[in-house]
Amino acid sequence: MNRLLLLATGGTIAGSADDSATLNDYTAGVLGGDALLAAVPQLQNLATISVEQVANVDSADLLFEHWRALVERIRDAFAADPELAGVVITHGTNTLEETAWLLQLLIDDPRPVVLVGAMRPATALSADGPLNLYQAIQVAVSSAARCQGVLVVMDGQIHGAKAVTKIATQGVSAFASPDSGPLGWVDDAGVHLPSAEAGRPKPLAQIQLPNDWPWVTIVYGCVEPSGDWISALLGAGVQGLVFTGTGAGQLSERERSALRAWDRLLPLMLRSNRCGSGPVYGDADQAQFGLLPASGLNPQKARILLLLALIAGLDQQGLASLCEAA
Incomplete structure (x- = not known):
């Protein structure tokens, strides 16, 4: 039987409402990870699962310290147990894509790390959490998921951490990968993924996360x-x-003027876009300010890359190389 580690952080998948017909007015992060497993007894047929509660919060309230705890625990678990099949993280959907991308940059192991959430609380009629969790564990114990990087499983679709984003406030099909589509899908017939390509180098995989993170904001x-x-x-x-x-x-010219008027060294800066899809390329006009293109990263994922670049002590040239490799 496969051994699997489940790290619970809260979110809607662990949420509770007073009435089973209530989909919007609920409290996230009420149930613990053990309760989520107990609600899906069929999981016993997939793996022997150890549960650890890292947090139990709405993912809008996730903190850098939770990220540090996840990274350290996953690194330690993989190093301590060569037979561990993979790791599944239950997570709120609001910032799930950010955690997935952070882990993609920091975890260097061929075994799957799979994030999963829900759009309806656990108490709801037709709650999507139990099936999402079952399918996430299907993926995590599948040999097809090895070397695929960090994955997100929602509504039967398997997404890669770099491309996936939340695209809707309601409905169980709230996640998509706008520029590339999902990597594959999972159903009762199994896990359907193409063969994994050779893994890219992960230059940030060995950095240690600090207690105090740099100040990086989105404009x-x-x-x-x-x-x-x-x-x-x-x-x-x-x-x-x-x-x-x-x-x-x-x-805009106003934004460029504000940068032009600053008479001291400008901080590291990235340019993303608000369109929700499509790349950002280099631009000579923007380059005069040291503005680097974030390529296909959305703003929240570009922020994570910039945070880690600062933690790693990279300069502008190092950040540019990191953007190209990400």
Whole structure:
């Protein structure tokens, strides 16, 4: 029997409401990981599962310390048990894609790490959590999932950590990979994934996460944005900026003027876009400020890359190389 580690962090999959017909007014992170397993007795046929409760929160309230705990526990578990088949993480959907991407950058092991959540609380009629959890564990113990990187399993689809994002506030099909589509799917016939390609190098996989993380924030592009906001952030000592530019990552003249007016060293900065799909390429006009393109990363994932680059002590050239390799 496969051995599997389940790390529970809360979220809607562990949520509870007063009435089974209630889908929106509920409390996330009520049930523990043991209760989630007990609700799906069929899991006993898939693996011997150890459960650890890392947190029990709405994922909007997830903290850097939770991220550090997840990374350290997964690294330790893989190092201590060569026979461990994989790790499954139950997680709230609001920031699930961010945790998946962080782990993709920091965990260097061929065994699967699978994140799973739910769009309906555990108490709801037709709750999606139990089947999502069952299918996530199907994937985690499958040989087809080895060397695929960190995966997200929702509504029968298997997504890669880099491309996946939450695209809807309601409905069980709330996750998609806009530019590439899902990697595969899982159903009662098994796990359907293409053969894994050779793994890319993970230059950040050995860094140790600190107690105090750098200050990196996201600036959202819109009509007539405030350049004063950028000036205030720079004056307050922000260590990194991610611009959610309009179109293909474009900054307005007001935003460029605020950067141009800053007479000291600018922090590391990345350009993403607010469109939800499509890459951001290099631009000579933006490059004069040291603005690097985040390629296909959405703003929240670009922020994670920038956070880790700062923790690793990378300069602008190192960040550029990291963006190309990510």
